[in-house]
Amino acid sequence: MSPVAASLASAKTAESPDATTTRPIPSPEPRLVARRRPGRWAGVVAGLVLAAMVVNTLLTNPNFQWSIVGDYFLSDAILRGLVLTIWLTAAVLVSGYLLGVAVAAMRLSDNPVLSTVSFGFVWLVRSVPPLVQLLFWYEIASLYPRLSLGIPFGPEFVSFQTAHLFSAVAAAYVALSVDVAAFAAEIVRGGILAVPRGQVEAAESLGLSRFRVFRRVILPQAMPSIIPASGNLLIGMLKATSLVSVIAVQDLLGTTELIYNDNFKIIPLLLVATLWYLLLTTLLSIGQHFLERHFGRSTRVGTSSGWWRTWGAGLRIFPGRRDLEVTR
Amino acid sequence: MTRPLVRIRNLHKQFGSHTVLDGVDLDLAEGSVTAILGPSGSGKSTLLRCINHLERPDRGYVEVGGEIIGFRPDGNRLRERSPREIAAQRARIGMVFQHFNLFAHRTAAENIVEGPLAQGVPVRTARARASELLARVGLAGRDDAYPSQLSGGQQQRVAIARALAMDPALILFDEPTSALDPELVGEVLSVIKDLAATGITLAIVTHEIGFAREVADQVVFLEDGHIIESGDPATVLQHTQSERARAFLAAVL
Incomplete structure (x- = not known):
């Protein structure tokens, strides 16, 4: 037998199931064994005990009043609030990001007027708490009771009362969109700046138009750094819509407040809202995961083995040689 | 040989207070291969990048195929072209970068x-x-x-x-082999050499003196934004006139 064949044969023996229980068969090539991690196993045990305690208290503490949670979880009022939360989030996301990309493009423009306007916008919006902005938009009628369209310092053509301009929902939509736009602009700007200059020059040297360079070369390569931060922003935004309950908009939280102010079942109703926010955030996180995978395809080497395999490998659930392959 | 494909006239470029190109005149004959040599910082890359308007010259102009790049003649002035026109001009000029930029x-x-x-x-x-x-x-x-x-x-x-x-009728190479492992340089140079035989005009910024001697029709030596030597490879590389160019060649050969 040639030396190569001999080492292949011994490798085969080492992989057989009883190789881990019996002493290794002497062979010319020593086997590589990954370091054991007893601390991680201790962590798993501690974690399981804590999880059991949490489940136990959730099930046995009567103050959670799970039956009431069940009664309200799918009730009409809550679902109406949920729908409002979802579409407000979606609408704010779309308009916020459209405005945000424009603001980022202005900031990166070599036109000093545009970049200054963009800088000022981001500075102002980021400096004022979203709740304060929300109240300003809602109370705009007290600031400017009448708005008019005309020549500055000259005659007016149209004018209207601001009191009729902004309903509570409209004020919420505008305030949150403006807030998201400022943060989205910074995220998009960061992503664009992360694209190497050479990529743009290569595209320009091929005679691509500026718009085409942006759409086909810059944006796809900015996405991997834009998406994680945007996922963060979107989830924050979803939860920030609960601010609108302050101006009496019947979103998810607003509805639950309305109900518990009436029946004083505060904890179970807050649980209803919590469970829905958990569910929505989980869905968004899953969507983010797939988006990241989509835009990471050119840089990933090999195929991902799934988080459960990686997790198991971290604990050395799969013994020996395979650990090294999985965690490499 | 008729009218040159590329004519560079009195080209100047400054970055801040630093003068990179200080009056460069250069012709590239149609179908010729030009090797641009010189120490780093001498303006080689900037010269190349002015040819497809990746850099905008401060004075002078570059003409390719009878058309001034990046500017439109208007009486006694050269007015900068619109991005769309510049893109159309660039589409006819190939460029290969030191770091590939795929x-x-x-x-x-x-x-x-x-x-x-x-x-x-x-x-x-x-x-x-x-x-x-x-x-x-x-x-x-x-x-x-x-x-x-x-x-x-x-x-x-x-x-x-x-x-x-x-x-393209013209391809610009900006140090195409400088970022490569030594053993990979040959495969890229052989592709460029094949191109030289096809009639495409090539301008190559390089430190590969042997390659320049073998393939180039014209060698240009740049120093501090000036062309200090130019001519056929045998003359420039073997009978180098200036002290500075001789010192550079001795160092890289």
Whole structure:
């Protein structure tokens, strides 16, 4: 037998199931064994005990009043609030990001007027708490009771009362969109700046138009750094819509407040809202995961083995040689 | 030889207070190969980048095929062209970069078709052409490889195929082998050498003196933004006139 064949044969023996229980068969090539991690196993045990305690208290503490949670979880009022939360989030996301990309493009423009306007916008919006902005938009009628369209310092053509301009929902939509736009602009700007200059020059040297360079070369390569931060922003935004309950908009939280102010079942109703926010955030996180995978395809080497395999490998659930392959 | 394809006249470029190009005059004959040599910081890359208007000159002009690049003559003035016109001019000039600059999110074939697609070439035609060009640079069948899966030499050959896809009359090479492992330099130089025989005009910024001597029709030596020597390779490389150029050549050879 040639030396190569001999080492292949011994490798085969080492992989057989009883190789881990019996002493290794002497062979010319020593086997590589990954370091054991007893601390991680201790962590798993501690974690399981804590999880059991949490489940136990959730099930046995009567103050959670799970039956009431069940009664309200799918009730009409809550679902109406949920729908409002979802579409407000979606609408704010779309308009916020459209405005945000424009603001980022202005900031990166070599036109000093545009970049200054963009800088000022981001500075102002980021400096004022979203709740304060929300109240300003809602109370705009007290600031400017009448708005008019005309020549500055000259005659007016149209004018209207601001009191009729902004309903509570409209004020919420505008305030949150403006807030998201400022943060989205910074995220998009960061992503664009992360694209190497050479990529743009290569595209320009091929005679691509500026718009085409942006759409086909810059944006796809900015996405991997834009998406994680945007996922963060979107989830924050979803939860920030609960601010609108302050101006009496019947979103998810607003509805639950309305109900518990009436029946004083505060904890179970807050649980209803919590469970829905958990569910929505989980869905968004899953969507983010797939988006990241989509835009990471050119840089990933090999195929991902799934988080459960990686997790198991971290604990050395799969013994020996395979650990090294999985965690490499 | 008739009118040169590229005529560079009195070209000046400053970055801040630093003068990079200080009055460069240079002609590239149609179908010729020009090697641009010189120490780093002498303005070689800037000169090349002015030819396709990646840098805007401060004075003077570059003319390619009888058309001034980046500017439109208007009486006694040169007015800067619109981005669209500049893009159309660039589409006719190929460029190969030191660091390849392949689009990292696109496969080899997708990199090559990007320019033709922007010109309105149908996808199918562009794809077929990309496969042909890959074969021509010795990468047949690697259409679907991402840049991260290719060696430096292979990436640079894809970059050359990408430039060729636009059917340029002129290709600019900015130190095409400087970022490569020594053993990969040869494969890229041999592709460039093949191009030299096809009648495409080439301008190559390089430190490969041996290659310049073998392939170039004209060698230009740049120092502090001036051309201090130029002529056929034998004259410039063997009977070097200036002290500075002699010292540089002694150091790199």
